[in-house]
Amino acid sequence: MKKIEAVIKPFKLDEVREALSEIGIAGLTVTEVKGFGRQKGHTELYRGAEYVVDFLPKIKIEIVVNSDNVEPAIEAIIKAARTGKIGDGKIFVTAVEQVVRIRTGETNEAAI
DSSP states (O other): OEEEEEEEOGGGHHHHHHHHHHTTOOOOEEEEEEEOSTTOOEEEEETTEEEEEOSEEEEEEEEEEOGGGHHHHHHHHHHHHOOSSTTOEEEEEEEOOOOBOTTTOOBGGGGO
8 A cells, every 4th residue: 555645736636636546546534735846936026125935836636555556546636636837745655554444444455
């Protein structure tokens, strides 16, 4: 089992969710986050004063999938989230040792 974390632009969330749903991934966790990478940030004008916005709003999506579904999930996220501009985001894949469904006590593959 693998955990896929994707940090994407907020307006791409619905497209990514639909793309994952189309390949059979039903559950995901979404968190509103802020951060920056190469995109750095930008300056904004507010009430006549210019200020720097260092942290940009992003969405973090977390899913846990069987090892067989990792590549299709990554491809679906990339296809749905890509704009071709700086700040499209990143995808991180890590190993998951154990999963437990609290309600039923099911573990690992059965709990996904």
